[in-house]
Amino acid sequence: MNRYSDGYSLRLARPEEAEALHALMMGVWEGLENREVFAVEDLDLDWVRDKLGPGGFGVVACGPDGRLAGMLLMAYPGLSPENLGWDVGLPEAELNRVCLMETAAVLPAHRGHGLERRMLAFAEEQMAGSPFRYLMATISPDNPPSLRSAEKCGYRILTTKEKYGGHLRHILGKPVNGAGWAELLPGE
Numbered sequence: 698m699n700r701y702s703d704g705y706s707l708r709l710a711r712p713e714e715a716e717a718l719h720a721l722m723m724g725v726w727e728g729l730e731n732r733e734v735f736a737v738e739d740l741d742l743d744w745v746r747d748k749l750g751p752g753g754f755g756v757v758a759c760g761p762d763g764r765l766a767g768m769l770l771m772a773y774p775g776l777s778p779e780n781l782g783w784d785v786g787l788p789e790a791e792l793n794r795v796c797l798m799e800t801a802a803v804l805p806a807h808r809g810h811g812l813e814r815r816m817l818a819f820a821e822e823q824m825a826g827s828p829f830r831y832l833m834a835t836i837s838p839d840n841p842p843s844l845r846s847a848e849k850c851g852y853r854i855l856t857t858k859e860k861y862g863g864h865l866r867h868i869l870g871k872p873v874n875g876a877g878w879a880e881l882l883p884g885e
Contacts, residue, residue, distance in 0.1 A: 699819060704761025705810060707819045710768065712749045714757065718768045719745045725802040748772055748799060756820050758803070758812045767803035769816040771796055773829075781833040784868050785855045791831070791880060796824060798834035801843070814846040821850070821873060830876035835866035855881055 698708040710718060719742045748770040749755050758767035774780035774797055782795045798820070803812045821832065834852060836843045844867065852869040860866040870881045 699815075701815070703810060705766065705807075705812065705815070706759045706763075707756055707815055708759070709823065710749055710755030710757045710770075712746065714755075715742060715746045715749055717765055718749075718755060718757070718770070721765055721768055721804065722800060722802045725804065745770065753796075753799065754820075754823065756816045756823075758807070758816055760807055765804075766807035767801070767812040767816060769801040769813070769820055770799045771820050772799045773797075781835065781868050781870070782831065784858065784860075785833075785870065785881060787831065787880065794828060794830040794876075796827075796829040796832055798832060798847075808842075811846070813843060814849050817846060817850045817852075824873060827874060830872060830874050831881060832871045832873055834869045835860055836869060838865055838867055853878075853882070 698706055700706045722745070747753070751773075753770060753772035755771070756769040757765060760766040772779070774792075774795060776789070776792050779797070780792050780795050781797060782792045787795065798817060801813050801816060824832075832852070833855075834847060836847060838844075838857065847869050850871070852871045854867045855870045857865065857867050860868075872878055872881060
């Protein structure tokens with residue numbers, strides 16, 4: 698667990714928290730003025746459970762009162778069509794080394810404390826020494842706060858295209874565990 702001087706703390710999510718994380722994610726989505734920036738309407742509780750089991754892992758942020766303030770779900774997509782490596786032309790041999798930042802949500806009362814950035818950094822710490830070499834994510838061009846958080850963590854925009862039923866998304870990536878930018882940005 699990581700504790701910060703402002704009273705917030707981060708830890709790995711537990712499988713039994715799936716319902717609470719799903720409720721937080723859906724509550725944040727329902728409260729958005731522009732719901733297209735956060736395409737989670739089709740993600741059910743079983744999807745969250747998978748990410749807290751063999752399909753990935755989660756990070757939770759707790760507020761100074763110890764209650765849930767935010768969440769981040771990471772996924773191991775393997776060779777599935779959801780692997781963003783396909784979208785950027787990553788060689789098939791490298792696709793099993795991609796980990797996705799699937800979804801992040803912070804309750805409105807806790808925004809402005811850098812929780813998304815902190816959760817991304819915490820997730821990356823958990824992956825140190827793992828076989829994963831590429832962290833990838835999608836972010837709506839209409840969501841500058843999330844884009845800034847990812848960029849502060851070292852993610853770069855690799856391409857922009859329609860995803861999730863026609864929603865325009867930046868596809869971002871970051872090499873980790875000894876990988877370099879050459880695989881993600883072959884033109885550089």
